Amino acid sequence: MKNLFERQNSAFSQEELKGEFRKEIARDQEKLFLIISKARASRNLEEREIYRERLREKIRMGKVNRECLNFLIKELNIEEEYPGKFGVLYTKEIVDFLIPRKIEKGLEIEREEPSNLFKVGEVLVPPDPEKSIIERGEESFLEKKSIPRIEILTQLLEENGIPTNRYFCIEGVVNKEMMRKQSYRMFIIPPLEKMLLVCNEEDNATFVINKVESPELFDKVSLEEYYSRTKNQLIFYCSLRKSQLKALKKTGIVEQIDWSSNVGVWEEKILDVLTKPVNPKLKSISTAEICELIREKVREKVREKAEFLSFEEAKKIVKTLNIMSQKEYFRRYKEGKGLP
Helix, strand or coil: CCCHHHHHCCCCCHHHHHHHHHHHHHHHHHHHHHHHHHHHHCCCHHHHHHHHHHHHHHHHCCCCCHHHHHHHHHHCCCCCCCCCCCCCCCHHHHHHHHCCCECCCCCECCCCCCCCEEECCCCCCCCCHHHCCCCCCCCCCCCCCECCHHHHHHHHHHHCCCCHHHCEEEECCCCCCCCCCCCCEEEEEHHHCEEEEECCECCCCEEEECCCCCHHHCCCCCHHHHHHHHHHHHHHHHCCCHHHHHHCHHHCCEEEECCCCCHHHHHHHHHHHHCCCCCHHHHCCCHHHHHHHHHHHHHHHHHHHHHHCCHHHHHHHHHHCCCCCHHHHHHHHHCCCCCC
8 A cells, every 4th residue: 555655656636645635634533533532531540641641642743733623522522612712722722621631520530549559658769969959949940740651651561461460569759858749650570570660750761670589479479478578679779869770771780761752752662671681690680789880880980080070070979879978988998999
């Protein structure tokens, strides 16, 4: 079947080309109708937010014009008048109108707490020391938008044969002094021997850890028992700072995935990492060895930049190594640990 551009250069008549364009438009409208109708039927906030994001993507691709919007309003039997009827079509207005965050009676959709979620009192992926405190008066300036990465990942796993009973999650807390206002959530997927750290707040990367503690135990005991037996190791990985996670990227233990404005691109990157086989050498590496790897990577960075480090850069590196006292610093310095 020739695509539209191929047909454009062939001997087809203008009427045939117009017919093909009309069919293409009709297919786009049908896809949009399915997305919106499923979203409006859902009473689950997380699921509805995924559909909202997919509608945003379609709008960015130019799939929604005035004619399409009128078609959708008619087919969906929406009685309310579109607020921007005589003005410009704005993405936010279209999404809020077609897939509102509230159900028809005006009541907020209830959040359903996942049965495979464990909540802990620790901060997951705690901020680096120099980024941990918000200066007074900066709160409004630092407000970030929310991107439903957690919900998108949950649905992506389901669509690719990993239902909620094949993994579990850990969610932590945030401190009021932190710049980040939403917690990371860790997805532990023993069948794939992967763990993911995901946050819905913008400007927060997703980290994939190519290691799971005792994956063979997952199918032999209950979820609660597996979590109890591996909790200490899991909290260790959750407590790594961003700088420490990034220091492990070259070792193969950690991979970083940044958000793309195109949801499909982000999903493809996630699937590529999840389906990649785990290096057998990583399976037996201990948390103590991981700590040493982090220190070594930091020392390498110091050696590479030794002649150009400012006082502030040196201070950041010392904090990354968790050196909390002058005595500890001098001890490590004398041991030739490559400190600035």
